[in-house]
Structure formats: structure tokens, C-alpha cells
Amino acid sequence: MTKIEPPSTTASGYLLSPDITNPNATISIIDQADGRVVETRTGGLEFASVETRGGVSRLVTSDGKQLEQYPGIHAGFSLVAGTGAYGRCHVEGVLVAFKSRPTDQAFVYTIKKLP
Secondary structure, three states, X not given: OEEEOOOOOOOOOEEEEOOOOOOOOEEEEEOOOOOOEEEEEEOOEEEOEEEEEOOEEEXXXXXXXXXXXXXXXXXXXXXXXXXXXXXXXXXXXOEEEEOOOOOOOOEEEEEEEOO
């Protein structure tokens, strides 16, 4: 497994952005149990590391939770323990794509390492 982490403990990690041209774009944090929005965040969602195994990545917060793309909701994520299928993504350069199942809509976002 490859784990990309910030170079020092003072670095913030990474930002997942739904729209880099709009700093006011929002990401919704979704309760995975019932699909309701429990929080919105403006500009993006910070996370600590990108873990990659076998060409498939996952985005992980500093407390070990995985960001999972909620099916059918652009910029809708759940923060969950574990390594579920909805957190599987592919990272190419600054782009990250989520498409967990063949029936799911694909979503692409940008990620940027923070200073």
C-alpha cells in the first residue's frame, strides 16, 4: 500500500474541492444511514492522506475515517470508519474520480496538497 502524507506535522493535509473556480462551492456531509445532510462546508473538505493499494485509492481524515462519495449526490460525502466501496476512488494528478458501482453516477473532483 502506498500512503501519501503531508511532509511534516505542521502541514494541513489536502483539500477536496467540488469546484476550484468557485471558492463558495459547498460539500455536504451526509448521514449514511438515512441520506440526510448533517453539515455543509464551503470551499471543500480537508483530509489528511491519500492511501493507495492496487491502483485504487481512498481519502482518509486525520482521525482515520474514510471519505465516501454518497451515491447520486454531487459533493455529498459520508465520513465513516472502515474501507467501504463508496470510498474507493482513482487519483490522477489533481483529479480524483468516484464511481463505486457500474450503476452509480461518476463524479470528479480536484485535490490539492495544503501548505
